[in-house]
Amino acid sequence: MFYLKGKIDTNKLIYFMFSLPALLLYSFFYIYSVICGIYYSMTDWNGIDISYNIIGLDNFRRLLTDERFWNSLSITVYYAAALVVIVISAALAMALILDSLVRFKTFFKSIFFFPAMLSSVTVALIWDQLFFRAIPVIGKGLGIGLLSQSPLASTKTALNAVILVNSWQAIALPIVIFVAGLQTIPKEIYEASSIDGANSFQRFRYITLPYLIPTLTVNFVLTLKSGLTVFDYVYAMTNGGPAKATEIISVLIYKHGFQEMRFALANAEAVILFIIIATLSYIQIKISGKGGVISE
Amino acid sequence: MIKEKTIWKLLGKMVMIFxxxxxxxxMYIMIITAFKPLPEAAKSFFALPSAFYIGNFVELFSRNKFWNYAANSLMISTISMTIVVFFVPTVSYAIARNFNNRYYRFLYYYILLGLFVPFQIIMLPLVKQMTKLNLLNRQGLILLYVSFSLIRGVxxxxxxxxxxxxxxxxAAYIDGCNVFSTYTRIIVHLIKPMIATLMIIDILWFWNDFMLPLLLLNKSSDYWTLPLFQYNFKTQYSFNYPMSFTAYFMSMVPIxxxxxxxxxxxxxxISAGAVKS
Incomplete structure (x- = not known):
């Protein structure tokens, strides 16, 4: 490969040396793990014993009727859907307000972006304390029974409480992306439309929204993926409890794999999540070429 | 018309303040509570501290290995960062300039496969592999950060x-430069903005990451990073929450x-990086 008329082509060799460490590290630590994960999902290994059997697709068949897995999957889907709705609508509203500001636009933008700088565990733990210390005080003060204890302690409110905390941080980046998207809209169109007598809602519906579609797609996919694969917030705040009310798929995989000796089954669950995420990514790539008034 | 506009503006301002x-x-609660002793925090949760109390900080620094964890976080982040900055641009350069070559095109799509893979699928086998290799330590974590940063970086x-x-x-080739000297003398300067973007994205990831340290470093408290310390601190100090808030506050200060x-x-x-990938 590197020999050209009997003499070494130095440039080709340098290019190859540039690429070699990446190829090795990535194959060894990433691709190899993915293949192992798929392989383990077809065994009955508990993660500790030396020997195990290959059992084909039995784990997947078992998952089809596994109540805990379905519960977990439906919680995860709810979590991701709620996160998308809250984050996208709130971020869009904030971005529209920010965009309409004349002064302090950058300053307020940096305040809203700040949560994105923090570790998700820090955010989770701070809110955990706030829920535990502040909510009961407020609840008693207002006489609302539902708020008399930490919302994380009740099966009814725990999941939504975690979603809100996640939204608090997840909204930061979409706001900034939306503001950037709004700035690409030519101002003349708004002027022309107000001469034509369009009201604010019509302006939003027929000018802003079509221009925002590429940005909307980005934020939608980002938030959806982060919702489906979320781990840190739930693990740090509730660890799946109370009574499995917040046991999203990542936490279930973690528990099965490391704590309950159902290593192979956990891998099968991960493979199913993999299929869901890969399909979403594929659709995203297909869509991102089309739609919207502008494409970058 | 005018009325509608003023109502919207007022509403917008209110939402904004909210x-x-x-x-x-x-953040306000965290900071004020960090400067209160426990009894005062329990009595008046929302009020400003009555005095500038630094006992929580003194205790955090003396009784825990706080500086040890901070040093771990700093060391892991900066070493991984340094390797990534040398490593990701060079492989990307090789791919970008040889895109008609089958090997480099394969390598590109091979690395991009990672964009489709959720972390959960490698989580379990990775821990088994790292255990076998005796890499459940800081060096192992750095190796993983460098390997995983390839996906978005490339x-x-x-x-x-x-x-x-x-x-x-x-022009540089004609003047007698080879690929390596062209890279170090010319390309590096042209890609500086992208290097800055990558540094920002990755250093935040390394500093704030919880998942990988949890998988690799949770066994021995000597190895803990700051996020791992905060998590473990929760169980240890759940009653003394001014202490917890002090710990969160301190790990936030550098950021x-x-x-x-x-x-x-x-x-x-960060937003450019997110929009593109």
Whole structure:
């Protein structure tokens, strides 16, 4: 490969040396793990014993009727859907307000972006304390029974409480992306439309929204993926409890794999999540070429 | 017309203020509580501290291995960062300039496969593999950060480098430069903005990451990073929450300082990185 008329082509060799460490590290630590994960999902290994059997697709068949897995999957889907709705609508509203500001636009933008700088565990733990210390005080003060204890302690409110905390941080980046998207809209169109007598809602519906579609797609996919694969917030705040009310798929995989000796089954669950995420990514790539008034 | 506009503006301002209170409120509570002794915090949760109490900080620094964890976080982040900065642009350069070669094109799509894979699928086998290799330690974590940062890094850099015209490089070849010297003398300077973006994205990831340290370093408290310490601190100090808030506050300080000075670059860097991938 590197020999050209009997003499070494130095440039080709340098290019190859540039690429070699990446190829090795990535194959060894990433691709190899993915293949192992798929392989383990077809065994009955508990993660500790030396020997195990290959059992084909039995784990997947078992998952089809596994109540805990379905519960977990439906919680995860709810979590991701709620996160998308809250984050996208709130971020869009904030971005529209920010965009309409004349002064302090950058300053307020940096305040809203700040949560994105923090570790998700820090955010989770701070809110955990706030829920535990502040909510009961407020609840008693207002006489609302539902708020008399930490919302994380009740099966009814725990999941939504975690979603809100996640939204608090997840909204930061979409706001900034939306503001950037709004700035690409030519101002003349708004002027022309107000001469034509369009009201604010019509302006939003027929000018802003079509221009925002590429940005909307980005934020939608980002938030959806982060919702489906979320781990840190739930693990740090509730660890799946109370009574499995917040046991999203990542936490279930973690528990099965490391704590309950159902290593192979956990891998099968991960493979199913993999299929869901890969399909979403594929659709995203297909869509991102089309739609919207502008494409970058 | 005028009435409608003023109503919208007023509503917008109210939502805006609400948003700011919601964003900064938790930070406010965290900071004031860090400066209160436990009895005072229990009595008046929302009020400013009556005196400038630093007992929580004294205790955090003396009784725990706080500086040890901070050093771990700093060491892991900076070493991984340094390797990534040398490593990701060079492989991306090789791919970008040999895109008609089958091997490099394969390598590109091979690395991009990672964009489709959720972390959960490698989580379990990875721990088994790292245990076998005796890499459940800080060195192992750095190796993983370097390997995993390739996915987004190569994606961002290959596109960026391919947009740079080749004329300058060809001139350099004529002047007798080889690929390596062309890279170090010319390309590095042209890709500086992208290097800055990658540094911002990755250093935040390394500093704030919880998942990988949890999997690799949780066994021995000597190895803990700050996020791992905060998590384990929760169980240890759940009753003494001014202490917890002090710990959260302290691990945030470096980020706040950096953010104050570089917010413009950080915001554009992170959002550009997110939009592209």
């Amino acid at each position: 948003g700011i209170v919601l964003t900064l409120g938790p 994606f961002l850099f290959v596109g960026y480098i391919r947009a740079i015209p080749r004329d300058i490089e060809e 706040v300082i950096i953010y104050c000075f570089l917010q413009k670059y950080i915001i554009t860097g």
